[in-house]
Amino acid sequence: MDLEARAHSEHAHELRLWLRLLTCSQLIEKRVRTGLREQFDTTLPRFDLMAQLERHPDGLKMKELSHRLMVTGGNVTGITDQLVAEGLVERQAVDGDRRAFRVRLTPGGRSAFERMAVQHEQWIVAAFEGLSPRELEQLHKLLGQVKQHQLDINQRLGPEAE
Amino acid sequence: MDLEARAHSEHAHELRLWLRLLTCSQLIEKRVRTGLREQFDTTLPRFDLMAQLERHPDGLKMKELSHRLMVTGGNVTGITDQLVAEGLVERQAVDGDRRAFRVRLTPGGRSAFERMAVQHEQWIVAAFEGLSPRELEQLHKLLGQVKQHQLDINQRLGPEAE
DNA sequence: TATTGTTATACTCTATAACTATA
DNA sequence: TATAGTTATAGAGTATAACAATA
Incomplete structure (x- = not known):
């Protein structure tokens, strides 16, 4: 485990900082991904999408989700389709714009997310215990x-x- | 762009910190990936593998690469195969253990890496200019x-x- | 028996671009 | 014409597990 093994030159400080930042987030992210997979049979992008919806009970449009999750539209469609198929989220028509939807958690999706969030929080708290x-x-x-x-x-x- | 839109509960501080850390590394990483693709037609894992080898002129064994890059062995084989095919790295027999190789940069690989590293450094310096x-x-x-x-x-x- | 590395497989995420339907 | 969202495609990265050769 040593991504920091790089770093030459004059701007070695910035490089080392970047590699350390990257290592930290990779280490934590890896544990979160593994946990989500093993304990909840889900993935980080799916979790992140649901987390956005939890913060917005009235739902978010596909475009908004795409923006917030920093991924392109096609991906959001794919992940949303999965979650819809599992009954965790739903698409809801938007008044006044028949092109758009509002995506929101179903009651089942909400409670599933809560269970994951509790565990997720423990992983994160543990990750920063050292501070x-x-x-x-x-x-x-x-x-x-x-x-x-x-x-x-x-x-x-x-x-x-x- | 708002992964930080989560964060409830009692341990909101840790959660917010994590989401911010993740956002930072994603934003920077995204720019690095795009740059590597557009300017050098390569990827971050390939760059990282070469970076490890640059720091170890005598080469590294597959197992060591796997450990340092935090990915499983099969992936290292795949990436190494690509780089070998392009003449950027080579596999070298290890004395006394006919199972293992030492992977090292070829001269061409070294100079290709140097070119990328110069540009890479600029991206990173720019990323932390604010500090x-x-x-x-x-x-x-x-x-x-x-x-x-x-x-x-x-x-x-x-x-x-x- | 254990270890090094490869192969084979399957899955997820990703970007891109062409497309449909509304606006 | 522009926008919201979908579809289709192709590619990269990943883990897993079975495997061959060697230790």
């Missing part, structure tokens, strides 16, 4: 700056990339 | 603690998972 509350906040703040900067860059490169 | 040198170091240190904790957890769960 004090103060460090946790510090890290959150620093990553906030990083995130904002990425969004700024994307905006510059092309608003649709946001 | 002062001091913040950069702070972030590096905090992520170091996070990383170490993940490794500790993996060790506890099963040494082979490391």
Whole structure:
């Protein structure tokens, strides 16, 4: 386990930081993916889609989901189709625009998500146990700056990339 | 773009931190992947494999690559096969163990990697422009603690998972 | 028997582009 | 003409498990 084995040159600090950031998220993500698969027979993209819907009880349009999940439309259709087939989410007509749907959790989908969310939270809490509350906040703040900067860059490169 | 739209409950801090960490690494990774594809017609796993070899001029065994890249053996075989076919890396017999190889960059592979690494570094530097040198170091240190904790957890769960 | 690496398989996610239907 | 969503396609990455050769 050593993605950090790179890093040359003059900007070694940035490179090392990036590799460390990547390693951290990969390690945590890997545990989450494995857990979701083994305990709930599901995947991270599916979980993420349901998580978005949980935050929006009135549902989200396909386009919105695509934007929030940072994937293209075709993928959202595919994942949504699966979840619909399993009765976890449903497509609902939108008044005034017969092209669009509102996707929302079914009651069964909501309770299934709650069960997963409880477990998911435990994985995440365990992942950051090593930090004090103060460090946790510090890290959150620093990553906030990083995130904002990425969004700024994307905006510059092309608003649709946001 | 809003993976952070989750986060309930009592441990909202940890959840928000995780979602932000994930968002940051996804945003940066996405740009790196796109750049590698568009400018060099390659992928991140291929780049990562070559990066490992660049750091180890004497080569690495398949098993070692698998461990460092955190993927299973079959995948390393597949990626290595591609790179061999393109003349970027080569398999070399290992004295005293006729089962194993040492995989190493060819001269052409080395120079191809150098070209990519220069560009890659620019992407990464740009990604962290928003931070002062001091913040950069702070972030590096905090992520170091996070990383170490993940490794500790993996060790506890099963040494082979490391 | 255990280990190194390969093969075969199957699945998920992904982007792209062409398409349908509405607006 | 533009937009919402779907379909079709192709490709990459992944894990798993069975396998061959060697230790």
